[in-house]
Amino acid sequence: MLKELKILKHHGKQYISDLRRQKISPLFRGRPVISGNISEEERRSAASVCPVRAIDKSSGSIDLGRCVFCKECAFLLPEKIEFTNDYHIASNDRNSLIIKPGDNNLIKLDEKKVRPEVRDLFKGALKLRQVSAGGDNSCEMELAASGNVNFDLGRYGIEFVASPRHADGIVITGPISENMSRALEITYDAIPEPKIIILAGADSISGGIFEGSPALDRSFLGMHHIDLYVPGNPAHPLTFINGILDMLGIKK
């Protein structure tokens, strides 16, 4: 008993009290800022170094839905591209994940695009079913970590559940392998209406490094409305949590 008490004393208070403003390591690779005066040649060279075609060679913009946050473009052009440690990078609007040269605005949800029933029904409690479809297990571990003693997503009534029948939505990780595509569809179908779809990580949003692999079948995404995109490689728990809170309209 004394041993346990000593451990509890060492354990102390672990939860992050303010998930909205938690400080993170300066080197964390979050929202990039591209200088407004990036030259045409620099845009081309940044685009050519990008392993996942996230950089558009004519406009010089970076698509966070594709970006695997390797930061090689910033290592190449340290004066022109910088990855800030801003982890507030989830959005329901695919286009707002595209960062243009000169942009230094925070990434925001498009409030008008949030379906009214999502906030009406799920603001008080949201149960999610996770499906890994070719995910490399880093995104899955970060999603699981969102509910751990540190991040404690459960404080908002948001948690992962075992059965799709108990769920209000699905969180997909991985580039969606062909071998998993049917199980994904079946799981989604088993969730009662209304339901939401969240894509977590570059692999699920765009295919990431696996884009174009003949072993994938991403047709599921074309058939359904996506409610939230959570970029990252993997998506950080803070990115995921803040994205969901924004979607549900939870301010604090």
Add this chain to the structure above:
Amino acid sequence: MKSHPGYLIINNNSPSSGIEDIPVLDYLSFREKIISALNEENKHCVSYYCVPSVDSLRLVCCIADDSDNSIEIFSCQPGRDTKVIESAALLSPQVHIFEREIHENAGIVFESHPWLKPVRFSYNRADTSKTMDGYPFYSIHSEELHEVGVGPVHAGVIEPGHFRFICNGEKVHHLEIQLGYQHRGVEELFLSKQDALQRCILSESIAGETSVGHSLAHSQLIESLSGMEVSEELQIERCIALELERVAVHIGDTAALCGDVAYQLGQVVCEALRTIVINTTQLWCGNRFGKGLIRPGGSNYPLNNEIAEAISDMADIIAERFGEIADCIYSTPSVLARFDEIGIVTKKQAHSIGTVGPSARTCGIVRDIRRSHPFQYFRNYSVEPVILESGDVLARGMLRSLEVQESLKIIRDLLKIWTEGKRKEEKPVYNYRLKPDSFSLALLEGWRGEICHSVMTDKDGKISHYKVKDPSFHNWMALALAVRNQEISDFPVCNKSFNLSYCGHDL
């Protein structure tokens, strides 16, 4: 590099060999060689695969010796029309999974193979009429037995796979594990992605919780094939990163084991400790899983004194706090009752299926690549592997606690040797040229066990064949054996005690 009439002997990460140096045997002698080598207890098969080419197929087998730093490589070329050959799996069960893979990819039929089934239903399999839904499960017809199917989508936030149990009441007679759901075509992408950085990112994504392990194996391979050498300081940094990964996952696994037996104190304390470890990795390189940290020829995130100090402080905190919770976990009767003598894999079984990593070391097998085939700075720093004998969930749990302390000691020792002043500027190298017509193989000890990447290049130095072997490829069979004659309710703890990779297996 030594050549024998029947096989080529190389060392781990030795400079690459010419493909023509690998002896080509006829299939009869090739099979004989596999069986006789694997009869020796200290040898196991690290990789065995088929290299397709325009006019023929070539089977290449790589066997490592646990007691000295050598790997035997030999091959054979069954004719294009030879579709049926005699299996070696009945006499050397550990090649069963490799033969299945060769069968699936190249269509070769291994006669008398006890279990010649598809491995992962790869998109480019030889026989596309075989589909996931038609997987030929083993079944027993009896009124007393019933089957339980679990997955591919499981209750937790984990990867997909299907488990099919044959039970008598609560007791498991047999478990068959069907994988392949995570197949992304990784090995083919190593060929189609011509860009060096793309291949780095790909190697980090083979199994995300082993990003450092797999990206380091890839970098070792590239360095040996392009003749690059990296400084001793960088080698130390890589070893520290690898041990940080081991510590983080082992602590996370301990949390999961506690969670499964409702020992909440152990679970939450270990979760919090894991966070401290991976946040230290994030402090170093901006990513909690070490993605971006390992690159061929250099590093974008050189260690500096400030980070070294943070790692050292972390090591002290974790050693103390994980030590006290581990003491508590493994002295709590309700925990021990669920772990002790549950899910036993015997030493004999472990040998015969060629299991690696902690799964082998908990069965009394001294098998640790850091010691037998040292790589990076482990060539100068000797690691004493932790060996336990009982082969049960308890051993696999306790091994993790002991290895966490061992790894923390390694990290502290290495930090003492490492000096920032000696560090030279080493940027990652992406414009390397690989030696043409060559073969190379890289082994390392990841947290799950032995990772093996091997590669062949064509006459222009382009990668013509890339083979990845995650330790899970051997070890899934150990899980299937462990649950035999156990209560089905013990499956979750057995499964967690191995924590095998689905995507690393499915590739």
